[in-house]
Structure formats: C-alpha cells, structure tokens
Amino acid sequence: MDLAGLRVVKAVADTGSVSRAAEALHCVQSNVTARIKRLEEELGVDLFLRLSRGMEPTPAGRVLAGYADRVLRLVAQARDAVAEAAGRGGRLAVGSMESTAAVRLPPILAGFHRDHPDIDLTITPGPTETLLAEVLAGRLDGAFVGGPVAHPDLAAQPVFEEELVLAEPAAGLTRESARHTLIAFGRACAYRGRAETAMREAGRLPFRVMEFGALDAILGCVAAGMGVTVIPRSVVEREPWRDLLAPRALPEALARMPTQFVRRADAIETGGMRAFLEAVTDPARFGSPAGRMPAPLAGATVSPTSRTGLNGLTAAC
Template sequence: MDIQLLRVFLTTAQEGSISKAAKKLNYAQSNVTNKIQQLEKDLKTQLFYRHNRGITITPSGQVFVSYTEKILNTIQEARAVLSESAVPSGPLRIGSMETTAAIWLPKILPDYHADYPNVDLSLVTGPTEQHIHAILHYELDGAFVSGPIDHPELIQDEIIEEELVLITATSHPPIASIQDIDTYTMLVFRKGCSYRAKFNSILQEEGIFPTKLMEFGVMEAIIGCVSAGLGVSLLPRSIVNLYEQQGRVRVHYLPGKQSLVKTLFIRRKDTLVTPALSAFMEKMRSKLG
C-alpha cells in the first residue's frame, strides 16, 4: 500500500475537508480526491461520504484512522532507529500544562538543550485533555498532565504532587469555608483543564453550582482579573507564590486532600523510546523526581 495514500487519507480525516487537506499538503483538490478514491478501491470500502456540504468520514474510515496513525508512526520509528546513533538527536515533541511549563520545565530545558543540542525539541502547552488526545494519536512523544489518569494504552510516571489554593484580590477577607464563595465569579482555564475540573469537583462536593464563570486561555489573564477583584480562582501554590509576594493576590488554603493534585508524565505504551526521549526522562527524574 502506498504510504502517501495513507498520509493523504489521515490529513483529510483530521481536517474534515478535501480543500483544507489539499491546502495543508500543498496538493490540488483533484489530486487529494483521486488518492482517496484509489485508497478506497484498494481497501474495497468507502472511507468518506460525499455530499453537498463536503465530506463526512464513514464508520469504516473512523476505524481505519487508528490503523493509519499506527502504521505511519511505526514507519517514522523505523526510520529513526535506522538513522539515529546512541547520541540523542532529531525531533522530540513534548506537551505540558501551562503551569508546569512556567514553574517546573525551566529546571529541565536549559540543561537538556545544553547537553543535547542536536535534539529538536518542540513544546506544546495546553490542558490535560488536549495532551492525552495528542499522545493517543501519536502527535506527542510525552506530556505533563494532571492525574489521576487511567488508560490502558498509556504509561505514567508521577512527577510532582502539588497543593492547590484559592486566590482572591488582596483586599478580600479570609475564606473560612468553600461556602463563602458561593456567589462569586469563578475564573478558570478553558475546558479540558484539570484544575478547572478539580475546582468544579470541590464546589459540587459542597453543593455549590456556580452560575458565574469566566474562561481564560492564559494564566496571566486569570491572575490580573483576580487581582482586580473580578472573582476567585484555584491554582497550584507554586504558581501563585510570586504573585503573592508581589502583593497582587491573596492566598486561601483548602482543607486536607481537597488541595492535593499530582502531575504525571505520560506516553504511549507501544511507542519507541528514542535516545532523545530517554535522555529527557532521565533529566526530568533527576531534576523533579
């Protein structure tokens, strides 16, 4: 089977559009259409429904996506094994929550880059849910996410256990109970963020269902709005230390186990641990573990 046909199919499935796939691959639309038709002929099955609004992947196509991802990843691994020496080199794709990237990765990345300059490391920040999806679809080699995670296709290492705290404007009086923030505006990261999920879980345990919610994409925006008195947020203690010292926010502690969250490093069980990834995990454990 032609590998290029698989790449065209996977790109089309991911983009959900022949025109978008053609643009991404720098192909003519007719070329993409012809290659998909050729693949469907080889497989003797329909991979996409065609209609006036474009295309929709079929159930057979959805099944074939996972096989295509595995095939292309295996080919990439084989090429890496044949071309790599014992010295870490080549691409390394790492995902991280924004808070982990801001506080903990500076302890790893400078040394790693200095020791292994031939590694082309790319860092993608985002919520836990996004990184799990990317790992499962072979888009990342490893990722820092918030636990617990229970998935049969993932390996996980517990890296850090952190304390979560509530933050408010500095003028806010002490918070004695979660019930004290019943009517407050909750400032959170976008959906998929584990801290947001944890915040929701804590509130629901106390019978609180917030009606006012503001969603942000970056941490600095949350800190700024909390500092201005717009509402309350839940973040790791390590991330708010500096802002508390600067007099921008006030910290309020949660009781017992409610405040604890684990940061994990996850990767797929069936992927190759390249020298670059192995060196990264060794550096991670020595600096954070």
C-alpha cells in the first residue's frame, strides 16, 4: 500500500467511477483498475462493488477511503510545513461566499499579501453548503461561510456579522410582478433561506425565484427593476450599487447573519494559516466601501435605520 494506491481508492470512492477517477488523476483507466485489484489482493478483501452504474465502496472500501483521506491530507500539510520551514512560504486554499469576497476580503488580502508575499494564497468563491463540503473533503484549507455551523469535524471561528437588507431598484420596479420576484443564488447559499422567509413575511405570495450564479448578475438584474434580493448592506453600499439599489431594513431576527471561518477540526495549523487568521481577526485590517468598520460578531450591532417592518415595506413598494 502506497500513496498512489490511496489516491486511487479515494478518487474512485469520491467519483463512483473508474473513468471519472482516471480523469481526476490524469491517468488511463487501466492504471486505476490495476491499482484497485492490486490493493484488494494485498488486503485480501473486496474494496468496491462493480455495478452497472459504476463502483460502490464495500464496508472495507469505505474504511480504507476514510484513512486515505486523512493520510493524504496529512501528507499535504507536511509538505506545506516543510516549505514554510525552508522559507518558501507554503500554500493556502481558502473559500468564500461571493459577497464576502467582494466586500470584506480585499483589504484583508492586501494586508496579508504585503506581510506574507511568499505564501501562495488562492480564493475560491462559492455558496456556503458547497464550501463546507470542500473543507470537509480537504480540498480547501478553510472558508468564509454564512450562518451558525455545527459539525463534529469542523472548527468554526466567528469573524464578523452582516446586516442583511431587502435590496430593490432605486429607480423602482418595472412591473407589479417584480415585487413577487426574488433574485438569488441557489439553495446552497446561506442567504437564500432568509430571503424566502422575508418574502413570505412581507406577504409577497406567491413569489417566484430567479437563480443566478454570480453576485453582479443578481445585483444588475435588481437594479434593472426585474425583482428584489436579500443581500448584506455592505454590498449595497459599495460602488456602483449605492446609487442603483435601495436597501430596506429587515426585522432583526432576519437581518443578523454571522460570517464564520471554518476549518477541519483535525487540521494542523500551519504558520501560513495562523498568519491568515491573524489578518482576518485584526480589526485594523478591516475596511468597508462606506468607510465603516464591520463590527466583530460578539459585539455586532445592526446599523441604525428606521425600521418600518416588512408589512410597511410591502405597502411602500
């Protein structure tokens, strides 16, 4: 049993197919099949069931795939730790919600890059549920996600709290039906559930949802009068959206949304990750387009605005 064999086991278990595993590993299918057969002979057990629809791990295969996942993550962490010790900086793969990446991260990343230019940092945007899965799978070292997180394999650190608002076009909606059109990310987004609750509490029933995969596409469609969305106030207050969108306050129970940085609980904290967390949690590194400092989660307060409530919102729209 070697690392190459463990990579094959994990790839087949993750993809459920020899062909997809070979594609992920950039090798031919015969190599994948031969590796699996060799491991099965070595261990004296069947690792996968050969089905018409693909490959399914046996109980023994699931156990080995779990160990393979842990071993390969430790190898990657060891490689990064050695690179750091040798003064080569190391690597960090971080995920983020699009709104966080657009508004909160630029000043943090600027300071981090200035202080640690040798660390190879990549940022992958995505919705919360997808990012959580990527962290659990070890493909991301950590991620900024929305809402409370409770998972035995994850460590979550609150970083700041957003105020969600109902964003409408400053120029007004183009038609009555637009009041009942929610423009949003897919259901994997942490804000989606809050947005649907806001529509129901506003009495905008029935409502339809237009899904988009990019933040600027959502904001552009709202600005054009096609519908409404629920988004952090910090996004609405940046250019060019501050002149194109009208933010309306939500009840506090819907408005408060914590942003947390999550990592695997069993991950070894590298120097690069430690430095990144220091940059994230140092309030002096935060900035916002409106010139306000986003409050840390523990002491966060919703921006003082006149609150008409959702029923009042409906009447005003």
